[in-house]
Amino acid sequence: MSDANQALITRFYQAFQRLDAEAMVACYSPDIVFSDPVFGTLRGQDAGDMWRMLTTRAKDFSLTFDQVRATADSASAHWVASYLFSQTGRTVVNDIQARFVIRDGLIREHHDSFDLWRWSRQALGTPGVLLGWSPMLQNKVRAQAFKGLRAFQQAR
DSSP, X not given: OHHHHHHHHHHHHHHHHTTOHHHHHTTEXXXXXXXXXXXXXXXXXXXXXXXXXXXXXXXXXXXEEXXXXXXXXXXXXXXXXXXXXXXXXXXXXEEEEEEEEEETTXXXXXXXXXXXXXXXXXXXXXXXXXXXXXXXXXXXXXXXXXXXXXXXXXXX
16 A cells, blocks of 8 residues: 555656646545645645646746655655745745645645745745744735635636
8 A cells, every 4th residue: 555655646746747736636635634834724625726826827847856655544755846936036945844644545634844934035035034934924924825825716
């Protein structure tokens, strides 16, 4: 079973490398729970739409992944995404650790971890350097990400 789960995670990231959100979402169970420092916790359709939004808007994007490990019901991976942050035109290189819960051959939970202060320094420049550590700026980043997701969903 761990080989199948390792293949599932590999398939997910290969789809991400191609910016193929539909293939990524096909790796998720319908009741997926996703979390990361920017979007917080997203469930079901919201998680899939986040990938649809991000892949649609990706500019100067590249992704590498490695350290894919799996057991009978979980997996982990390391990945690095490089992209142009559209709101500021700044390049971001985000280094991420991912954990997964897998049930019935699909990803049931996906949790990405990364340093939000490091991300904000790259994405936002001086405001990120000065305030990226603060809950105020981090909450603003989360609110903006969620607002962008809702706007993307309404436009579909």
